[in-house]
Amino acid sequence: MELSTLVGKRLALIFPGQGSQHVGMGQRIHEVSSAARRIFNQADEILRFPLSQLCFKGPADELADTFNAQPAILTVSLAYLEALRERLRELGHTIQPAFVAGHSLGEFTALVAAGVLSFEDALALVRERGRLMKESGQERPGGMAAVIGLDRAALEQVCQEASELGLVVVANDNCPGQLVISGEEAALRRAMELAQERGAKRVVRLGVTIASHSPLMERVAHALSELLARVPLREPEIPIVANITGKILSTVEEIRHELAQQVVSPVQWTDAVREMANRGTTAFLEVGPGQVLTGLVRKIRQDVEAYSVRDFGFEP
Incomplete structure (x- = not known):
C-alpha cells in the first residue's frame, strides 16, 4: 500500500503498549532508515546500555521484563514514527494528525509525538515506571x-x-x-x-505477574506523580485523547494527572477510539511493533479505516 493513501485523510496516530514487544522488533527499520537509527542510538546513549541490541537479538525473557519492555516499545514506536516522517518527506508529502492516543504505556509515546514530552524525558519516565511496577508486583503479586x-x-x-x-x-x-x-x-x-x-x-x-491498572499500583501512581512534577511538559501540538476518560487532554496539569493515575485506572480504549471517530477521524494508523490496536479499532468502529505501519512496507 502506498503512503500517499494517508495524505488528506483526517488521521489519528495510535501507539501500542506493553505486550507488543518481540525479539527482532525494529531491526529492519534500523537498517534502512537513518531517522530510525538516530532514535535507537539516542536511546542506547541515554540509558547507557545497548537497548537496540536487546530489541533486535533478545533474549526474549529479558526483553519481556517490564523494566526493559517499556523503554524498548517506546523507542521502537518512535523509530517507526521518525522513519514514517522521513519517507513522507522523500515523497514530498507530510501528514498532520488530527489526534494522537496510546494504549497504557503507548500514551507516553503519543505525548512525545504531540511535542509534550522530550524523548529523553519520556525514556527516563518509562524506565522508572517499569522499575516501579516490577517492584510493586514483587511486593504485592x-x-x-x-x-x-x-x-x-x-x-x-x-x-x-x-x-x-x-x-x-x-x-x-x-x-x-x-x-x-x-x-x-x-x-x-x-x-x-x-x-x-x-x-x-x-x-x-496473561503472561504478567503485575496487576496493572488496578489499585495495587497505588504506590507507583504516587511515585510517578512526584516524578512528573519535576519533568517539563509543553502544551500539546496535536490533541491527545486520554486513557482514563477517553476524552481530550487540554492542559499540562491534566496530562500530569493522566500519566500518574493511568496505572491505577482502567484503560478506556473503546471510549478513546469512539471519541476520535465522533470528532471526524476517518483513518487510524498504528505506529509501533504490532497490529493489536489496528484490530481493536476495526471492532470498535466499522466506518473508519485502520492500518498499521506494516501495511505500508515497514517490516516488523
Missing part, C-alpha cells in the same frame, strides 16, 4: 486475564463477587466483547472461573 465475550456490566459483577478473596477489577476496555481484569492472585482466579460460568467465550491468563 497479582496478574491479569483477558475475558472475551462478556459485557462490562456482567464482568464488573463477577469482579465484585470475587473480591471477597482479594482485590480484582476491570482493567482494560479494549473493544466491545474484549475486556481485561486485573488483581490479586486468589481473587483473579475466582473471577476467571466466574466469568466462564457466566458465559464468557474465552478467559485467557
Whole structure:
C-alpha cells in the first residue's frame, strides 16, 4: 500500500503498549532508515546500555521484563514514527494528525509525538515506571486475564463477587466483547472461573505477574506523580485523547494527572477510539511493533479505516 493513501485523510496516530514487544522488533527499520537509527542510538546513549541490541537479538525473557519492555516499545514506536516522517518527506508529502492516543504505556509515546514530552524525558519516565511496577508486583503479586465475550456490566459483577478473596477489577476496555481484569492472585482466579460460568467465550491468563491498572499500583501512581512534577511538559501540538476518560487532554496539569493515575485506572480504549471517530477521524494508523490496536479499532468502529505501519512496507 502506498503512503500517499494517508495524505488528506483526517488521521489519528495510535501507539501500542506493553505486550507488543518481540525479539527482532525494529531491526529492519534500523537498517534502512537513518531517522530510525538516530532514535535507537539516542536511546542506547541515554540509558547507557545497548537497548537496540536487546530489541533486535533478545533474549526474549529479558526483553519481556517490564523494566526493559517499556523503554524498548517506546523507542521502537518512535523509530517507526521518525522513519514514517522521513519517507513522507522523500515523497514530498507530510501528514498532520488530527489526534494522537496510546494504549497504557503507548500514551507516553503519543505525548512525545504531540511535542509534550522530550524523548529523553519520556525514556527516563518509562524506565522508572517499569522499575516501579516490577517492584510493586514483587511486593504485592497479582496478574491479569483477558475475558472475551462478556459485557462490562456482567464482568464488573463477577469482579465484585470475587473480591471477597482479594482485590480484582476491570482493567482494560479494549473493544466491545474484549475486556481485561486485573488483581490479586486468589481473587483473579475466582473471577476467571466466574466469568466462564457466566458465559464468557474465552478467559485467557496473561503472561504478567503485575496487576496493572488496578489499585495495587497505588504506590507507583504516587511515585510517578512526584516524578512528573519535576519533568517539563509543553502544551500539546496535536490533541491527545486520554486513557482514563477517553476524552481530550487540554492542559499540562491534566496530562500530569493522566500519566500518574493511568496505572491505577482502567484503560478506556473503546471510549478513546469512539471519541476520535465522533470528532471526524476517518483513518487510524498504528505506529509501533504490532497490529493489536489496528484490530481493536476495526471492532470498535466499522466506518473508519485502520492500518498499521506494516501495511505500508515497514517490516516488523
